Amino acid sequence: MPGLGTPVADLRSRLKSLECRACGAEVDFRHPVGVCPACGHALLARYDLADLDGRAWEREVAARPPTLWRYRELLPLQRSENVVTLGEGLSPLLPLAEAEAAPGVRLLLKDDGGLPTGSFKARGMSVAVSRARELGLKELFVPSAGNAGVALAAYGARGGLPVRVYLPEQTPEPMKEGCRSYGARVVELPGTLREVGAAARNAERDSGAFDLSTLREPYRAEGKKTMGLEIFEQCGRAGLPDAIVYPTGGGTGLIGMYRAFEELRSLGLLDRAPRLYAVQSEGCAPVVRALRDGTPGIAPWEEPRSIAPGLLVPAPFAGERILEAIRGSRGGGTTVSDRAVVDAMERLARRHGISVSPEGAAPYAALGALLREGAIRSGETVLLYNTGSGLPFSPAALRRAVGAPAG
Ligand SMILES: Cc1ncc(COP(=O)(O)O)c(C=O)c1O
Ligand SMILES: [Zn+2]
Incomplete structure (x- = not known):
């Protein structure tokens, strides 16, 4: 599995917990989780930054390879062998x-x-698919306006995880083809992302595949x-x-x-x-x-x-x-x-x-x-x-x- 290039035993992530800002719940990050189990709102990652020296960190980051993984302390990945990367980050x-x-x-x-x-969707999907591997997930799906689907299809392929993408019928053809070219299964549905998302989650309810819908899992936002x-x-x-x-x-x-x-x-x-x-x-x-x-x-x-x-x-x-x-x-x-x-x-x-x-x-x-x-x-x-x-x-x-x- 391609990782960061140089093997790093420990990414030194400062991830502490997942937090629901709606109800205040704190959730253990060591298990797969989507939305807040208490209230159904979005979960966001929380980091323990108390003993990280900001100036020293800034200097260290500047010397690292030019991908978003240079910010590894502020990202949720624990181990480098789980990183699924295509060299994303540091755009002009x-x-x-x-x-x-x-x-x-x-x-x-x-x-x-x-x-x-x-597109910028590569950032979120690189981190989310890496975490999916780290947590042992086996199959992924996403409802998408196009770009998120193409990105998930690519990172899924690179990480060895099968992907299903649900797209509104009016999505530009090159995006549908893009998803298929990476081996993802594409399901086209009527309506906007609102209807397509609801139908996708319904169709996948008992499939065992993990839902990577926008902010219904905590790690795309980290990317x-x-x-x-x-x-x-x-x-x-x-x-x-x-x-x-x-x-x-x-x-x-x-x-x-x-x-x-x-x-x-x-x-x-x-x-x-x-x-x-x-x-x-x-x-x-x-x-x-x-x-x-x-x-x-x-x-x-x-x-x-x-x-x-x-x-x-x-x-x-x-x-x-x-x-x-x-x-x-x-x-x-x-x-x-x-x-x-x-x-x-x-x-x-x-x-x-x-x-x-x-x-x-x-x-x-x-x-x-x-x-x-x-x-x-x-x-x-x-x-x-x-x-x-x-x-x-x-x-x-x-x-x-x-x-x-x-x-
Ligand atoms: C090219 C492009 N720009 C912007 C957006 C909106 O993204 P966000 O979720 O950050 O508001 C999307 C989402 O599909 C997109 O594909
Ligand atoms: Zn909550």
Whole structure:
């Protein structure tokens, strides 16, 4: 089994327990577990960082190989032989020229489009599949908008675990083919991720396969945490952006980055964390609506529509945790039209040479609104997160879908 390259007997993970922030339950991490056994909410990992010297750790990390496993003390894996890796992590952080919509704002783009399987989902699946191996799980399934399925299919293949992926019928063909090419079984179902997820969990109820649905198991979010750890490492304490703008569906990215900054703060490495902003589609914006209405939870969005498959999440599972990440960072959220997303994809490709997914174009498309709404200001540094490659998408088909003239 391919591991980290250099054998490490002990990964020195500081994982202490799994915690439910809804009811306060603490759960033993040594057994497979999905949601909180007491109340059914999401479980998140907790680390014992009291005797980890932050400055020394930072120096050690800098000398390690360039994958997300360099942050091993803050990851849940116990033993290196269980690590299932394709070299994920340390994606480029690129400066962008000023955007007309946001004069005076310094722009950075964190580009996860080049990660294994073409999206940030590699981060979560590498960690979750590694933990699945470590815990002795034998079969895995996931309902997915596409990218998570492709990533699980690849990491499952590499880790020797059979995978079933449940996809909405309207998922782009290259993603369905991507899953199959890694040997996963693909089940296509009508509806959005909400209906597909419910049907998948129903079909798998007695199968013995483990459910890797977003935030219904604790370890994908740990992989996503490395987005925040990398931003910290790449920017340096003094150069951290004022704001991070992130395309939000199920919310694992925001929850993960928020936790990264919390942990860095408790290591004494950070005073001021970036504000986190969710960008959603006008036709499916349950998180942004909850922020605008000031509600404690997130109500399902009726008749969801979005050109970006990953943003088509009408009822995110861990709503309270998503709102906690945004409000706790003093951030916010805004929406973008499908047409603006397609225009932003084209602009990022043609002007900046960066192929982004529709989701990844949404933060760029949102810049004007964020400035008008006073969320970001001239003179600030703003990091736009590109979560996936644009290569599986046809620009001409996207332009037709939003009624725009051929480009
Ligand atoms: C490319 C892309 N961006 C963003 C998202 C939303 O992810 P999150 O769960 O972090 O909100 C997804 C989820 O499917 C995705 O595939
Ligand atoms: Zn609970």
